[in-house]
Every structure is written in C-alpha cells, then in structure tokens.
Amino acid sequence: MKQGELDNAIRRALNLFDAWNDVAGAISKHTSAYYEIQGVIEDVVHCGAQARAKVYRPLDGETSYGHFELRKDEDTGRLYWWGSEDGWKDATEIGEQGVLTLNAEAFTVGTSLTFIEPRKEQP
Numbered sequence: 001m002k003q004g005e006l007d008n009a010i011r012r013a014l015n016l017f018d019a020w021n022d023v024a025g026a027i028s029k030h031t032s033a034y035y036e037i038q039g040v041i042e043d044v045v046h047c048g049a050q051a052r053a054k055v056y057r058p059l060d061g062e063t064s065y066g067h068f069e070l071r072k073d074e075d076t077g078r079l080y081w082w083g084s085e086d087g088w089k090d091a092t093e094i095g096e097q098g099v100l101t102l103n104a105e106a107f108t109v110g111t112s113l114t115f116i117e118p119r120k121e122q123p
Contacts, residue, residue, distance in 0.1 A: 001049045010045045017041055070111045079109070 001009075017037065021027055027034050043059050050056055068083035 006049055010042050013041050013045050014038060070109055072109045
C-alpha cells in the first residue's frame with residue numbers, strides 16, 4: 001500500500017468514527033480520550049495495511065525499551081552490566097539466568113547499549 005493510499009484509509013476510518021460519534025455523542029471532541037481513540041484507529045489501519053502486505057512491523061506501542069550500561073565495582077574491580085527495561089521497577093544487575101550474555105572484558109567502562117525489542121512475537 002502506497003503512503004497516499006494509507007493516508008486516505010486513515011482519513012476514511014477517522015471520518016467513519018466521527019460520523020458515528022456525532023450521532024452517538026459518546027466522546028467529546030478535542031479531549032484526550034478523543035485523541036487517544038484517533039490514535040487507536042490509525043494503529044488499526046496500519047495493522048490492516050500490514051496484513052494486506054503480509055508484513056509485520058511493530059507499532060510504537062508494541063515495543064519495549066531496555067538500557068544497559070557496563071559498570072565497574074569500585075571495591076572489587078569486577079565488571080558488570082547494570083540496566084533497566086520497561087516494566088522493571090528499578091534498574092538492577094543484568095546477566096543472571098542468561099538474560100544478557102556479553103563479555104564485559106570486550107567493552108570499555110561506561111559503554112552503554114540500548115535495545116528495542118518487539119513486545120509480541122511476529123505472526
């Protein structure tokens with residue numbers, strides 16, 4: 001689907017929602033809820049376009065972000081990975097249970113890595 005076709009599909013879907021909402025009066029226009037629904041409608045149209053093209057690309061709301069930093073213990077000199085990811089309460093040491101396996105000796109202290117990972121498996 002070309003960008004112009006996608007834009008037209010989004011506009012059509014938004015117009016259909018507005019026509020329904022004008023009759024139903026369910027959501028006041030120009031409110032945060034109204035704009036949130038518009039965003040969901042745009043995501044749905046993007047999902048339909050991806051299905052039609054038989055491709056899958058995570059949308060903005062379907063990704064989680066992790067940040068990992070190599071640190072050195074001042075007392076022992078031991079190198080370790082410190083990090084956090086969406087959904088974790090606090091940053092913590094990473095690497096136990098095979099969560100992150102990188103040879104710390106191959107990196108310089110202060111090295112930071114940021115990963116973007118889809119929240120859902122590809123279909």
